[in-house]
Amino acid sequence: MNNKYLKIYNELAKQIETGEIKPKSQLPSENRLSKEYDLSRGTVRKALDLLVQNGYIQKVQGKGSIVLDINKFDFPVSGVVSFKELSQKLGQDSKTILLELDILQGDEFLMEELHLDKEDEVWKLVRVREIGGQKIILDKDYLKRDAVPLLTKEICEDSIYEYIEGELDLKISFAKKLISVEEPTQEDKDSLDLAGYNVVVVVKSYVYLEDATLFQYTESRHRPDKFRFVDFARRRH
Amino acid sequence: MNNKYLKIYNELAKQIETGEIKPKSQLPSENRLSKEYDLSRGTVRKALDLLVQNGYIQKVQGKGSIVLDINKFDFPVSGVVSFKELSQKLGQDSKTILLELDILQGDEFLMEELHLDKEDEVWKLVRVREIGGQKIILDKDYLKRDAVPLLTKEICEDSIYEYIEGELDLKISFAKKLISVEEPTQEDKDSLDLAGYNVVVVVKSYVYLEDATLFQYTESRHRPDKFRFVDFARRRH
DNA sequence: GAGTGGTCTAGACCACCTT
DNA sequence: AGGTGGTCTAGACCACTCT
Numbered sequence: 001m002n003n004k005y006l007k008i009y010n011e012l013a014k015q016i017e018t019g020e021i022k023p024k025s026q027l028p029s030e031n032r033l034s035k036e037y038d039l040s041r042g043t044v045r046k047a048l049d050l051l052v053q054n055g056y057i058q059k060v061q062g063k064g065s066i067v068l069d070i071n072k073f074d075f076p077v078s079g080v081v082s083f084k085e086l087s088q089k090l091g092q093d094s095k096t097i098l099l100e101l102d103i104l105q106g107d108e109f110l111m112e113e114l115h116l117d118k119e120d121e122v123w124k125l126v127r128v129r130e131i132g133g134q135k136i137i138l139d140k141d142y143l144k145r146d147a148v149p150l151l152t153k154e155i156c157e158d159s160i161y162e163y164i165e166g167e168l169d170l171k172i173s174f175a176k177k178l179i180s181v182e183e184p185t186q187e188d189k190d191s192l193d194l195a196g197y198n199v200v201v202v203v204k205s206y207v208y209l210e211d212a213t214l215f216q217y218t219e220s221r222h223r224p225d226k227f228r229f230v231d232f233a234r235r236r237h
Numbered sequence: 238m239n240n241k242y243l244k245i246y247n248e249l250a251k252q253i254e255t256g257e258i259k260p261k262s263q264l265p266s267e268n269r270l271s272k273e274y275d276l277s278r279g280t281v282r283k284a285l286d287l288l289v290q291n292g293y294i295q296k297v298q299g300k301g302s303i304v305l306d307i308n309k310f311d312f313p314v315s316g317v318v319s320f321k322e323l324s325q326k327l328g329q330d331s332k333t334i335l336l337e338l339d340i341l342q343g344d345e346f347l348m349e350e351l352h353l354d355k356e357d358e359v360w361k362l363v364r365v366r367e368i369g370g371q372k373i374i375l376d377k378d379y380l381k382r383d384a385v386p387l388l389t390k391e392i393c394e395d396s397i398y399e400y401i402e403g404e405l406d407l408k409i410s411f412a413k414k415l416i417s418v419e420e421p422t423q424e425d426k427d428s429l430d431l432a433g434y435n436v437v438v439v440v441k442s443y444v445y446l447e448d449a450t451l452f453q454y455t456e457s458r459h460r461p462d463k464f465r466f467v468d469f470a471r472r473r474h
Numbered sequence: 475g476a477g478t479g480g481t482c483t484a485g486a487c488c489a490c491c492t493t
Numbered sequence: 494a495g496g497t498g499g500t501c502t503a504g505a506c507c508a509c510t511c512t
Contacts, residue, residue, distance in 0.1 A: 003481070029497060040483045045498085053290075058410065058449035061498050062490035066449045173295065177468040179416065181438060181461035199436055199461055201418060212295035212303045224418035224436055231414040231468065240500070266478060277502045282479085298479050299509035 008037055009047040016056050016067055027057060027065035055232045093132055096157045099191065100126035103145065110142055113206075113217045121145035125156050128191050131226070135193045138200075138221040147215045171210040178204045179229060188221055201227040245274055246284040253293050253304055264294060264302035292469045330369055335393045336428065337363035340382065347379055350443075350454045358382035362393050365428050368463070372430045375437075375458040384452045408447040415441045416466060425458055438464040 015021045027033075030048065034041045048065060051057045057065045102124045104110065110122055122142050129137035141160070143151075147170060155163045164170050184192075184200045192200070200221045207216040252258045264270075267285065271278045285302060288294045294302045339361045341347065347359055359379050366374035378397070380388075384407060392400045401407050421429075421437045429437070437458045444453035 005481080031497080042484090043482060046481085048498095055411070055413075058445075058447075059498065060448055060491090062492080062496085063448075064497060068449060172472050174292070174469070174471045176292075177470065179464075179466040179468070181418070181436075181464055197436065199418075199434065208295070210295075211297055211300075212305060227416075227418055229416040229466070229468075231416070231466075232411065233414065234411045235409050242500080268478080279503090280501060283500085285479095296479065297510090299477080299511080301478060 004037075004039055005043050005046040005050070008033070008039065008044065009050045012047065012051060013054070013056055016051075016070060021067055023067050023069040025067050027067060029064055053234075095130040097128045097130065097135075098125065098153055098156045099128060100124065101151065101153065101156060104142075110217070114142060114144065114214060116144075123148060123151055125151070125160075126191075127156060134195075134223075135191065136223050136226045138188060138191050140219045140221075142217045144215045147209070147213075170215075172207060173210040173212070174208050176206045180204075181224070184221075192221070192223055194223055195225070197224050199224055203229075241274075241276055242280050242283040242287070245270070245276070245281065246287045249284065249288060250291070250293055253288075253307060258304055260304050260306040262304050264304060266301055290471075332367040333394045334365045334367065334372075335362065335390055336365060337361065338388065338390065338393060341379075347454070351379060351381065351451060353381075360385060360388055362388070362397075363428075364393060371432075371460075372428065373460050373463045375425060375428050377456045377458075379454045381452045384446070384450075407452075409444060410447040410449075411445050413443045417441075418461070421458075429458070429460055431460055432462070434461050436461055440466075 012021070012027070021027070027048075028036065030041050030044050033039075033044045033048075037044065048057065048059065051065075052059060055068060056070055057067055059065045104122045104124050105120070106118050107122070110116060111118070114120075114122065116122065122145055125139075125141045125143075127139045127141070128135050129139065131137075143160075148164065148168065151160070161172070165172065180202050181199050182202050183198070184194060188194070188200050194200075201224050203218075203220040203222070205216070205218040205220065206214060207218070209215050249258070249264070258264070264285075265273065267278050267281050270276075270281045270285075274281065285294065285296065288302075289296055292305060293307055294304055296302050341359045341361050342357070343355050344359070347353060348355070351357075351359065353359065359382055362376075362378045362380075364376045364378070365372050366376065368374075380397075385401065385405065388397070398409070402409065417439050418436050419439050420435070421431060425431070425437050431437075438461050440455075440457040440459070442453070442455040442457065443451055444455070446452050
């Protein structure tokens, strides 16, 4: 990328993450930054807006920009993050087991969830995620076939997100997630090490591409004790 | 507010919410909008960026802006939303019962969570939320005394957010939330109608003011079957 | 080639805070 | 008064899509 505002955003974000710029300290003013980086103030502001959005800094009119304590939480699941990215961040031993890989057509439930026609084909994949030797998560994914022509066992046990964004050139732009708690189904009981819990945490995700088409529906079913979700939210006034 | 970009944002958002502008339709181009509203293109773009952020539209370079189906979910808890705002949106019968209202000082747990000194005083309030006659949520709030000098039973049973933002002039700017599932404590069992469930969903919130100072820590403990959380997330590339 | 959104600039004025 | 961030403008050029 040649974007100037992304460059300065990434530089500042990195410095904040590594602690080079310390929490509670002041960032240089917008005018100083635009001189130092030889950019217009508008471009600097765009970079700072990104830092605000992602929780790195807080701006106060008339005063300046304060660096926030980003390391207060160490489990940043907010946003669309795949299992592989996640376990890498956690540094834990993890494994993915593929239970099912099929092509469906004309399923009523899916036609509802994915807004499908009768003829549309859908990949169904069921995977179990193991962390530290325990089966913790059951993932049921449904992907539109016309966006993803081919899926193999290897891809599914690696990261479908990497494959979709890397190999294919699809760009994921946003997702809606719904978190609830439900009674375990027989499938949950069979596939997961539930350790006596009588509920599972269910995360239903609707994933959209850059052209605003819905292309994936996922149900991620978690053993409750291992489930965590972090949200950073700015209040809309 | 005199802000032009907010005016046009609100107009467009309202038209999308009411269905006056239909999902999947195209918004007028940025140039058209800037002519129609007699604004510079930059100001129009700022309004559209807000619409993108809040999930109203999706932009596609070279094509235009597509209106998204905002009504797909009817439970927008994403962001910092108070119980009162929430139950109003749901239109359900609700009640708040105040169990405890105290001033604490020198509590170790709180000094950790709220970054306090020994001398700092903290309001502790414990409230039970009733929806449809059932005790569903147990809220334990801790507020910094120096920000909120006075609290009464009436305020606590109404909405502290309204009081804090309306009467006092404090502005809440952002919050970090952590969602997890835990075993019920004795307090949970005593205060809530748990209906046989052996877990509670715990939402821990850290709420910050506009000057980036932490001023509230809240534990919101939910009966699992009534808990829902909706997240709208754009993927950070 | 015409139209769309994305980036960047330079300058102006305002609202707010500090001294 | 001087510095800070917030808003707004007018204009330029680029990247992308459609036909």
